[in-house]
Structure formats: C-alpha cells, structure tokens
C-alpha cells in the first residue's frame with residue numbers, strides 16, 4: 589500500500605515540475621492499473637474471457653456469469669433484459685417437475701416443394717435437428733402448472749427462427765384438439781419469425797388450421813392463454829398468438845406482423861418510438877399484461893384459478 593502511494597506521489601510530482609504536460613496516451617497507459625477501464629470503452633482491445641463461462645448482456649453490455657444467468661432464468665440481473673431461452677428450458681420453468689408428457693415428439697417435416705436455395709431445405713432440417721436436438725420448432729404436451737393440468741405448446745426460436753411449417757401447425761392443432769377433448773386449458777408460448785418459406789402455401793395453411801382449432805376450443809368455453817416472447821412476428825402473430833383470451837408478454841419482447849422497415853417503406857410515415865415492443869402494445873390495448881419471467885408461473889396459476897372457476901361451473905351445470 590505504501591509503495592503504491594509513493595509511486596503515485598512521484599508520478600504527480602513529475603507532472604507538476606514538467607514544463608510540458610505528458611502526452612495523453614502516456615498518462616492513460618500508466619494509470620490503467622489503478623483505474624478500471626469501462627467495459628466496452630475500448631472495442632479494439634480483446635478481453636481474455638474463457639468461452640462458455642461469461643455472456644455479455646445484449647442490452648446493458650455487462651458481463652454475466654453463465655451459471656448465475658441460468659439460475660436467474662436467463663434474465664440479466666443488472667437491467668432485466670430477458671434472453672431467449674429454449675423450449676425445454678421454458679417448459680422446465682413453468683411445469684411441475686416430471687409432470688410433462690410430450691405429444692407427437694417424433695413428427696418431422698417433409699420437403700414437399702424440394703426447395704433448393706443457398707442450402708436445400710432437407711439439409712437445413714437435418715442440420716437444425718442436430719444442433720438443437722429438436723425435431724421441429726415447437727414442443728407440445730400436457731403437464732401440471734400448480735394444481736392445473738394444462739395443454740402446453742412452447743416454440744423454440746433456435747430451430748429455423750421458430751418458423752411455422754406443417755409440423756408446427758399440425759402439432760399445435762393436435763394440442764388444441766386434445767385440450768378441447770379433455771376439457772383442458774391451453775397455454776402457448778410463442779416465439780417466431782413467421783411462416784416457413786421453405787414450405788410455401790403449406791405453411792400459410794397452418795394459420796387458418798390453428799385458428800379454426802382454437803375456435804372449437806373456445807366454443808367449449810375453455811381458456812386459452814397466449815404468451816408472447818421475443819420475437820413473435822408475422823404468420824404466428826397473425827394467427828394463434830393473437831387469439832388468446834388473455835395475451836401476456838415478456839418485458840421488451842418485439843411483437844408485430846411485418847418488420848418496422850417494411851411498414852415505414854409502405855406507409856411512408858415515421859413510426860412512433862417503442863413501436864412493436866410489448867410495452868407499446870400494452871399501452872395500445874393488444875396485450876393484457878407484461879410479466880417478468882420469474883413471475884410467469886405464479887401469474888399463470890392465478891389466471892387459471894380465475895378462468896377455470898367458470899369452467900367448473902359449466903361442468904357442474906351439465
């Protein structure tokens with residue numbers, strides 16, 4: 589401690605007695621050992637951080653310890669930014685342990701159009717199946733959330749941008765039909781870039797198919813809660829994701845149909861600040877509540893408790 593003080597004192601003395609001030613870069617390089625540089629202040633300098641241990645927050649740029657981030661359900665403890673999470677992590681965060689029974693786990697897409705782009709669709713499917721350990725962009729099944737048995741569908745953005753092709757549409761439709769048959773409430777957690785272009789019209793058909801199945805579920809006076817996560821857009825937002833009896837969202841989620849640039853070019857109008865965020869859409873009445881990921885399960889239980897009371901009365905009346 590004494591050495592450090594005296595060194596610092598010497599340096600100040602040198603600066604005071606000198607006729608010309610030292611170049612700025614010299615002062616900077618000599619003082620960095622006492623002044624902690626701000627993260628992100630020197631983008632040219634590489635930080636030596638072991639891979640797979642730390643993650644940089646996309647919003648506030650703070651470094652987050654991966655283990656801590658996982659424990660915090662992948663929410664930044666500094667700014668509350670909600671990172672994307674996989675479908676399996678989401679199910680784990682919502683459903684009671686060991687209560688989830690997956691449906692149609694082995695259903696896989698077929699390359700009906702023989703789509704050839706930069707990479708063939710069949711090759712893309714294979715590579716995403718290997719990298720994500722998923723068969724397609726949604727997991728469906730029945731599980732328990734609190735005391736409630738629910739039909740739950742969770743999309744995964746890491747599989748081809750959560751795009752909806754024939755498998756996503758079919759799995760969700762079967763889930764909706766199972767919920768209708770068994771008189772179960774339905775919860776779908778969405779994240780999607782929209783319809784899957786590799787399947788052309790077959791993917792667009794899924795919008796009508798899922799919406800139709802939801803109408804049968806609604807006729808039986810069963811509740812459907814739609815949870816929108818970052819990002820939920822295009823064909824998914826324009827069908828089942830926006831048809832919830834309750835529409836919930838995670839903070840900061842980007843939600844919309846077309847992208848802001850397309851809308852701006854088409855309408856030739858300036859878009860308001862915050863356009864297409866969950867907060868903006870809540871202010872304008874599309875979303876019923878914005879809920880932090882750590883509170884989502886408890887809030888779902890509260891809503892189900894309220895909504896299923898009506899259902900119990902319907903059953904009691906025969």
Ligand SMILES: [Zn+2]
Pocket residue numbers: 645646647648649650664665666667668669
């Ligand atoms: Zn952050």
